[in-house]
Amino acid sequence: MEKERETLQAWKQRVAQELDRVLAFWREHSHDQEHGGFFTCLGRDGRVYDDLKYVWLQGRQVWMYCHLYRKFERFHHSELLDAAKAGGEFLLRYARVAPPGKKCAFVLTRDGRPVKVQRTIFSECFYTMAMNELWRVTGEVRYQSEAVEMMDQIVRWVREDPSELGRPQLAGAPAVEPMAVPMMLLNLVEQLGEADAELASRYSELGDWCALRILQHVQRDGQAVLENVSEDGKELSGCLGRHQNPGHALEAGWFLLRHSIRKGDPKLRAHIIDKFLLLPFRSGWDPEHGGLFYFQDADDLCPTQFRDPEYGEWFGYLNREGKVALTIKGGPFKGCFHVPRCLAMCEEMLGALLNRPAPAPGSGARSPPTVPAR
Amino acid sequence: MEKERETLQAWKQRVAQELDRVLAFWREHSHDQEHGGFFTCLGRDGRVYDDLKYVWLQGRQVWMYCHLYRKFERFHHSELLDAAKAGGEFLLRYARVAPPGKKCAFVLTRDGRPVKVQRTIFSECFYTMAMNELWRVTGEVRYQSEAVEMMDQIVRWVREDPSELGRPQLAGAPAVEPMAVPMMLLNLVEQLGEADAELASRYSELGDWCALRILQHVQRDGQAVLENVSEDGKELSGCLGRHQNPGHALEAGWFLLRHSIRKGDPKLRAHIIDKFLLLPFRSGWDPEHGGLFYFQDADDLCPTQFRDPEYGEWFGYLNREGKVALTIKGGPFKGCFHVPRCLAMCEEMLGALLNRPAPAPGSGARSPPTVPAR
Numbered sequence: 001m002e003k004e005r006e007t008l009q010a011w012k013q014r015v016a017q018e019l020d021r022v023l024a025f026w027r028e029h030s031h032d033q034e035h036g037g038f039f040t041c042l043g044r045d046g047r048v049y050d051d052l053k054y055v056w057l058q059g060r061q062v063w064m065y066c067h068l069y070r071k072f073e074r075f076h077h078s079e080l081l082d083a084a085k086a087g088g089e090f091l092l093r094y095a096r097v098a099p100p101g102k103k104c105a106f107v108l109t110r111d112g113r114p115v116k117v118q119r120t121i122f123s124e125c126f127y128t129m130a131m132n133e134l135w136r137v138t139g140e141v142r143y144q145s146e147a148v149e150m151m152d153q154i155v156r157w158v159r160e161d162p163s164e165l166g167r168p169q170l171a172g173a174p175a176v177e178p179m180a181v182p183m184m185l186l187n188l189v190e191q192l193g194e195a196d197a198e199l200a201s202r203y204s205e206l207g208d209w210c211a212l213r214i215l216q217h218v219q220r221d222g223q224a225v226l227e228n229v230s231e232d233g234k235e236l237s238g239c240l241g242r243h244q245n246p247g248h249a250l251e252a253g254w255f256l257l258r259h260s261i262r263k264g265d266p267k268l269r270a271h272i273i274d275k276f277l278l279l280p281f282r283s284g285w286d287p288e289h290g291g292l293f294y295f296q297d298a299d300d301l302c303p304t305q306f307r308d309p310e311y312g313e314w315f316g317y318l319n320r321e322g323k324v325a326l327t328i329k330g331g332p333f334k335g336c337f338h339v340p341r342c343l344a345m346c347e348e349m350l351g352a353l354l355n356r357p358a359p360a361p362g363s364g365a366r367s368p369p370t371v372p373a374r
Numbered sequence: 375m376e377k378e379r380e381t382l383q384a385w386k387q388r389v390a391q392e393l394d395r396v397l398a399f400w401r402e403h404s405h406d407q408e409h410g411g412f413f414t415c416l417g418r419d420g421r422v423y424d425d426l427k428y429v430w431l432q433g434r435q436v437w438m439y440c441h442l443y444r445k446f447e448r449f450h451h452s453e454l455l456d457a458a459k460a461g462g463e464f465l466l467r468y469a470r471v472a473p474p475g476k477k478c479a480f481v482l483t484r485d486g487r488p489v490k491v492q493r494t495i496f497s498e499c500f501y502t503m504a505m506n507e508l509w510r511v512t513g514e515v516r517y518q519s520e521a522v523e524m525m526d527q528i529v530r531w532v533r534e535d536p537s538e539l540g541r542p543q544l545a546g547a548p549a550v551e552p553m554a555v556p557m558m559l560l561n562l563v564e565q566l567g568e569a570d571a572e573l574a575s576r577y578s579e580l581g582d583w584c585a586l587r588i589l590q591h592v593q594r595d596g597q598a599v600l601e602n603v604s605e606d607g608k609e610l611s612g613c614l615g616r617h618q619n620p621g622h623a624l625e626a627g628w629f630l631l632r633h634s635i636r637k638g639d640p641k642l643r644a645h646i647i648d649k650f651l652l653l654p655f656r657s658g659w660d661p662e663h664g665g666l667f668y669f670q671d672a673d674d675l676c677p678t679q680f681r682d683p684e685y686g687e688w689f690g691y692l693n694r695e696g697k698v699a700l701t702i703k704g705g706p707f708k709g710c711f712h713v714p715r716c717l718a719m720c721e722e723m724l725g726a727l728l729n730r731p732a733p734a735p736g737s738g739a740r741s742p743p744t745v746p747a748r
């Protein structure tokens with residue numbers, strides 16, 4: 001027991017140190033003091049190699065800063081909060097392409113003019129996450145109104161009428177259900193429902209709907225999680241249908257696991273552990289070089305991440321042999337989000353493990369699941 | 375002299391053999407006997423891993439087959455022509471998204487229903503190339519009418535009004551001039567003008583316009599060819615502005631070189647050799663592992679190509695160390711085009727070198743440029 005505690009303690013310390021170093025990188029290099037918001041296209045040493053502002057990453061960084069401010073004593077300082085608020089104001093002012101319409105841009109110029117619009121819901125989802133966390137740390141109701149209004153719009157796009165998203169109707173385009181959509185929405189259901197009985201109840205049916213949709217992606221007699229399935233939950237033909245992303249399956253498994261715990265459904269929980277956690281780890285692992293494949297089809301990139309001891313933060317893109325393929329620390333899809341989110345969760349889970357009461361003899365493996373604090 | 379002849383002869387033989395093997399691969403694996411057109415998503419051994427039909431590659435393969443049929447005695451057989459015609463009919467019937475409108479899809483289902491539409495001109499350009507070559511080998515006027523009508527529509531989109539292409543007008547989107555557009559059009563000017571005085575004259579001003587536009591991509595005091603510049607020929611900020619594609623610069627150099635030879639402009643010709651051939655070879659070459667970088671920024675992929683002795687054709691995607699990164703022989707962007715087009719041109723140039731009269735003593739380096747036969 002004491003040995004286990006020591007191991008956990010050592011890991012907690014190591015994870016905390018990594019998280020500090022990752023945050024230090026973003027705090028030092030990413031803040032745009034002039035326009036608010038964050039530079040996210042950063043080279044290995046933090047140099048800004050493009051000043052475009054990707055809306056996903058703006059929303060994620062606001063969320064990350066608020067979340068750390070709210071959950072970790074050592075991040076509870078005004079510098080982080082001020083940067084998050086400046087990012088939030090930047091989003092409020094510029095993210096929407098044609099206000100009062102809710103559609104958000106995918107990427108903005110440094111001073112907030114729209115450059116590209118994606119015909120999906122994800123900019124709007126990260127906008128919602130950012131606004132909800134801003135409300136949680138500031139108590140300002142306008143942030144929460146923004147979050148809830150955007151959430152309701154997203155749900156209408158997904159479940160009622162997607163025409164505002166602007167995707168053309170083409171005769172040969174398959175009616176595809178990407179796993180990312182219910183997965184993202186389930187994440188938002190949890191985000192908005194945290195310690196908020198009214199919203200938790202309001203989005204409860206949506207959460208169940210998301211879970212069912214995600215579970216449809218378990219295909220081939222339970223032997224594969226596929227990224228895209230047909231509207232009636234069947235495998236699609238071609239590359240689109242065979243596409244796998246083991247890291248995505250694991251992330252979906254994480255959201256589903258927490259959903260099953262909220263629902264108190266141990267059978268669902270066991271299914272999720274089997275299909276969304278163990279299966280992708282087995283089938284997505286590179287037997288030759290180790291690491292998870294980023295995409296399962298025919299791609300050599302591998303998503304395991306190594307810290308860069310010289311300049312801080314981690315590299316995001318390795319080749320299959322594990323060598324750094326891209327030296328960038330941030331780009332259109334990697335920002336102040338996945339690495340610190342993961343480190344923060346690890347630190348909290350290790351803390352929770354260290355703080356739990358010693359189990360009664362013989363009952364250890366069957367103790368009720370603890371929900372790790374977010 | 376005799377030694378040089380022997381070397382050229384050996385190379386010609388080797389290139390011819392490669393071309394035969396590459397064509398054998400496509401003839402064996404890519405023909406869709408049921409619907410016409412070509413499968414292009416082929417694995418290493420020729421297995422169809424997706425039956426989607428990318429319109430660029432349909433047009434390119436029709437062009438390639440017709441071109442080989444027309445220019446090479448050993449490819450002048452009905453099997454190749456029939457496959458090209460079946461591809462041409464597939465394009466005529468299905469490529470356009472909403473006939474009689476000219477906009478073509480980017481990708482179709484196997485039976486011709488549109489899956490995706492790109493907001494660019496390239497599907498239409500490869501459609502034009504295919505139709506013009508089909509006319510050249512069959513003499514059927516309907517193919518040439520299709521080619522010329524589509525060409526005129528493309529020119530209107532590029533020079534007068536792009537609104538039909540469907541790109542949204544966004545305040546922050548830079549007014550960018552991608553080199554691909556004038557480069558592609560210059561290629562079409564040459565294609566349509568070959569041995570056709572009327573069309574050569576009709577598109578002569580367009581050819582000059584294209585050449586001027588391409589030349590604007592020489593930036594940084596003549597030290598770099600940039601893929602994207604501003605509308606007034608200046609470097610754009612950020613990644614978009616710094617993006618380089620050495621292989622593209624070389625291909626543009628090839629089209630420009632032939633343009634300068636047609637114009638009889640030796641000064642232009644020297645400039646092009648310097649900026650579009652020597653410069654990209656110097657700056658785009660990987661000093662560590664050899665090979666040209668596919669993209670110049672921060673990408674490890676390298677575009678040199680190796681033949682696959684086991685199954686024929688060449689691999690298209692290597693990592694920086696020169697190892698095969700993707701084993702596919704065809705995909706959304708690699709089909710029966712770049713490798714055989716290059717091999718065919720090499721074989722013809724080697725033939726032309728072998729057939730040229732011996733130069734008068736002392737005049738070799740200054741002999742007038744010969745235009746390699748297409």
